[in-house]
Amino acid sequence: MVEERYAGLQQLGSATQAPTSPESAVLERVAAQTGGKDVVVRFTTPEFTSLCPLTGQPDFAHIVIDYIPGDWLVESKSLKLFFHSFRNHGAFHEACTMMIADRLVELLRPKWLRIGAYWYPRGGIPIDVFWQSGAPPEGAWIPEQGVPGYRGRG
Helix, strand or coil, rough: CCHHHHHHCCCCCCCCCCCCCCCCCCCCCCCCCCCEEEEEEEEEEEEEEEEEECCCCCEEEEEEEEEECCCCCECCCHHHHHHHHHHCECHHHHHHHHHHHHHHHHHHHEEEEEEEEEEECCCCCCEEEEECCCCCCCCCCCCCCCCCCCCCCC
16 A cells, blocks of 8 residues: 555556656655755766757766755656656757756755756767756755766777
């Protein structure tokens, strides 16, 4: 039997069709049970893909999201499906990165959120996109994202 606090989740624990676009993807949340402590939650997706809006060629990124929850946590299956929805979505790197950040901030209203999107080079130029919602709460331990900068073949 599903606990009452999880009863509203539609995707976790059931077969779910992959959304066809980021706009149609349903992000779900669960109550944060952090005891009011400023814990950092990290999601890393090293195989994120989207499409160039002009050429239709695939773009690949390693994305790291760190956030300090307020009242809510993002439910991880819905986040994975949201990421998957970008596979046929045409947008520039910056737009994809900010769409992810904006949706998470809207859903969670976190105390703090940071996203690092490390896009792999196409045409010889890597494009990395970074954003955070503001300064993290005082005393919060914020680890480095640990993704090395692109060094080419050297």
